[in-house]
Amino acid sequence: MSNLTVVSAPGKVLLTGGYLILDRKYDGIVVGTSARFYTVIFSGKNGKMCVYSPQFVDGEWEYRVSWKSLKDVGIYSCELESTNPERHNSFVEITIKYSLSIISRRKNDQQFKEIVAKGLDIYIVGDNDFYSQREQLRKKNLPLTFSSLKSLEPFCKVHCTLKKVNKTGLGSSAALITSLVSALFVHFEIISNKITETTNNDRKLIHNIAQFCHCLAQGKVGSGFDVSAAIWGSHIYKRFSPNILKDVMDQTVDISILNNIIDPTSSIWDNQVTSFSLPLGFKLLLADIDAGSHTPSMVGKVLKWRKENADQANTIWDTLASHNTTISNNLRELTKNHEQDEELYLNAIKICESVKASEWALAAERNPNNNNIALFSATFNTFQKIRELLREMSELSQVPIEPPKQTKLLDACNEIPGIIMAGVPGAGGYDAIFCIGLGNTFSSQIEKLWDSWEEMSVGPLLSRESSKGYMIEQINNIPGLSGCLNL
Numbered sequence: 393m394s395n396l397t398v399v400s401a402p403g404k405v406l407l408t409g410g411y412l413i414l415d416r417k418y419d420g421i422v423v424g425t426s427a428r429f430y431t432v433i434f435s436g437k438n439g440k441m442c443v444y445s446p447q448f449v450d451g452e453w454e455y456r457v458s459w460k461s462l463k464d465v466g467i468y469s470c471e472l473e474s475t476n477p478e479r480h481n482s483f484v485e486i487t488i489k490y491s492l493s494i495i496s497r498r499k500n501d502q503q504f505k506e507i508v509a510k511g512l513d514i515y516i517v518g519d520n521d522f523y524s525q526r527e528q529l530r531k532k533n534l535p536l537t538f539s540s541l542k543s544l545e546p547f548c549k550v551h552c553t554l555k556k557v558n559k560t561g562l563g564s565s566a567a568l569i570t571s572l573v574s575a576l577f578v579h580f581e582i583i584s585n586k587i588t589e590t591t592n593n594d595r596k597l598i599h600n601i602a603q604f605c606h607c608l609a610q611g612k613v614g615s616g617f618d619v620s621a622a623i624w625g626s627h628i629y630k631r632f633s634p635n636i637l638k639d640v641m642d643q644t645v646d647i648s649i650l651n652n653i654i655d656p657t658s659s660i661w662d663n664q665v666t667s668f669s670l671p672l673g674f675k676l677l678l679a680d681i682d683a684g685s686h687t688p689s690m691v692g693k694v695l696k697w698r699k700e701n702a703d704q705a706n707t708i709w710d711t712l713a714s715h716n717t718t719i720s721n722n723l724r725e726l727t728k729n730h731e732q733d734e735e736l737y738l739n740a741i742k743i744c745e746s747v748k749a750s751e752w753a754l755a756a757e758r759n760p761n762n763n764n765i766a767l768f769s770a771t772f773n774t775f776q777k778i779r780e781l782l783r784e785m786s787e788l789s790q791v792p793i794e795p796p797k798q799t800k801l802l803d804a805c806n807e808i809p810g811i812i813m814a815g816v817p818g819a820g821g822y823d824a825i826f827c828i829g830l831g832n833t834f835s836s837q838i839e840k841l842w843d844s845w846e847e848m849s850v851g852p853l854l855s856r857e858s859s860k861g862y863m864i865e866q867i868n869n870i871p872g873l874s875g876c877l878n879l
């Protein structure tokens with residue numbers, strides 16, 4: 393068994409399917425981000441389970457591990473007792489407790505008990521993009537730009553506690569839980585430590601446990617798209633039936649029952665992961681807006697409105713779903729076109745990157761033999777229809793999903809040549825925006841627009857799309873990782 397394990401998991405952006413994906417009838421496009429969480433595990437020495445999040449003030453938790461024997465012979469449940477009861481991180485505690493309990497069920501041997509008895513040192517860090525870097529830049533007298541962000545050291549300290557930190561909406565808790573579960577399962581050799589040997593059942597096992605831990609930590613069974621993105625990277629997501637986890641959402645759950653539920657061969661899991669990634673030449677840019685919205689209360693209000701206005705809501709939901717499907721079909725067709733005729737495809741990118749999307753229909757007429765241009769134009773128009781419907785939802789439910797201030801900013805983004813989709817990710821609100829552009833020339837113009845935008849503070853993020861799910865890493869291949877652990 394190796395003394396050192398490093399596993400990373402990506403953040404997420406939900407491009408289509410906000411609110412709809414809570415319902416198993418609908419799906420949505422989720423993309424993985426290049427921003428990742430890293431869990432590093434060392435075999436310990438002092439018999440304790442020590443967890444360090446060096447980016448945070450007070451980011452240290454220490455636990456004594458004990459085993460509670462359950463009714464069947466050889467079944468143990470792991471108990472963690474904090475050595476400082478005033479400090480808690482329930483996301484981390486729940487994840488370690490249930491991961492070790494399930495590992496013990498699957499690896500009930502002497503070696504496992506000896507390793508746990510020695511203790512573990514666990515380090516958890518997230519790429520800078522997961523947390524707002526506004527304060528760090530202000531302290532350094534740097535403007536809020538891509539190049540200032542690039543000048544910050546990797547995994548930089550945020551000078552506050554986890555409770556106070558401003559998050560950017562990339563799904564820190566899902567990426568953290570996924571990287572922690574997978575690192576523990578790799579460390580104890582339940583799944584292979586070689587990414588090339590990772591099987592689909594390994595991913596399903598980690599997925600099922602991470603969904604359970606995330607739901608228990610959040611106190612509710614959500615749609616789970618963020619954990620799914622942390623496991624599989626970009627894909628088209630259809631949720632699991634909430635009933636799968638409803639009855640085990642309890643800290644006193646019987647581990648043998650839980651162990652059966654999370655088993656990758658169990659037929660109860662009905663989530664669907666359809667492979668997807670952005671076509672070649674598409675580039676995702678993200679920004680967090682210094683305003684903020686409270687997602688859970690937005691979701692609650694939208695769902696209440698839907699329940700009370702079922703007919704009207706179902707028409708909007710179904711129309712949105714059909715537009716969302718058009719977007720994923722178009723993008724998948726573009727990927728196929730690129731594979732079949734690269735020259736023609738690249739020529740379409742070249743033509744469209746220097747023209748505003750509202751003029752692509754004309755360009756398509758002028759180039760009737762290049763149907764990629766017509767597909768770009770149709771994708772832009774369909775996404776505009778999706779935005780219209782989201783604004784209608786906003787008005788009807790009185791929830792600011794695409795509020796007027798965001799509309800103004802997104803419309804301005806669409807005026808830049810090459811932009812094919814500009815929208816509010818996930819639940820929407822004032823939190824964030826995304827832009828997807830063709831080619832390379834649009835990035836600098838978007839940066840100028842965001843920098844000069846006066847109505848709201850638009851903070852660019854460095855993340856791009858990265859279609860990969862969780863990864864087993866070598867510590868020295870990740871710039872800045874070993875440095876930030878103060879080893």
Ligand SMILES: Nc1ncnc2c1ncn2[C@@H]1O[C@H](COP(=O)(O)OP(=O)(O)OP(=O)(O)O)[C@@H](O)[C@H]1O
Nearest residue numbers: 445481483516517518559560561562563564565566
């Ligand atoms: N670096 C970290 N180390 C340890 N725990 C962390 C870290 N980052 C996040 N967490 C855990 O995740 C919790 C935040 O979860 P929450 O569900 O509120 O965020 P989120 O919705 O995933 O946020 P966002 O999508 O904006 O990143 C924290 O309270 C903490 O328990």
Ligand SMILES: C[C@@](O)(CCOP(=O)(O)O)CC(=O)O
Nearest residue numbers: 410411614615687818819820
């Ligand atoms: C509104 C919803 O569908 C998406 C929320 O997405 P985000 O956390 O705002 O990225 C809720 C959910 O699926 O958890």
